[in-house]
Amino acid sequence: xxxxxxxxxxxxxxxxxRKYNDISEKLDNIPHVYISVTAVGELYFxxxxxxxxxxxxxxxxxxLNNCFIIETDETTAIIYGKIKANLSxxxxxxxxxxxxxxxxxxxxxxxxxxxxxxFREIDNPQLF
Numbered sequence: 001x002x003x004x005x006x007x008x009x010x011x012x013x014x015x016x017x018r019k020y021n022d023i024s025e026k027l028d029n030i031p032h033v034y035i036s037v038t039a040v041g042e043l044y045f046x047x048x049x050x051x052x053x054x055x056x057x058x059x060x061x062x063x064l065n066n067c068f069i070i071e072t073d074e075t076t077a078i079i080y081g082k083i084k085a086n087l088s089x090x091x092x093x094x095x096x097x098x099x100x101x102x103x104x105x106x107x108x109x110x111x112x113x114x115x116x117x118x119f120r121e122i123d124n125p126q127l128f
Contacts, residue, residue, distance in 0.1 A: 005032035007105045008067070009098070009114035010042040017059060026113075035067045036104040038097050070104055079103035083122050094118040 008027075013035070015023040027033060040060075047056035080103040087093055095118075102122040105112040111126040112119060 003111055004030060005110060006030055006113045007034045007110035009101055009112060009116060010039045011115040012113045013043060015115065033067045034070050034110055036070050036101050037072060038100040040069060042097055070108060072100060076103050076107050079106050086123060087121060092121045094121055
């Protein structure tokens, strides 16, 4: 992976939480790491439904201290609508939250770092 900034998908963050993996090493070399508020919500959902929510919440909060959190707005919503309509026309639905994350990547022109191949169905995002 090259570049000095990227938007993280939830899948990458979960991999980064595991010890001794190459994703954590790659993230350590990117000075500007962004995360959408949608992905933050997904992380907290996972933490709250886990058996040890306190531990997971602390891990999330520690991780977020090293990221820039991006909020959604009307521009994000417009891009989301275009993406969802396009996916519907192609007959290639993907999870709703991933459409929001893809829209955020497009809006802010950030490369998206993900392990989920279904992001390739979205036109225009730059993927790692």
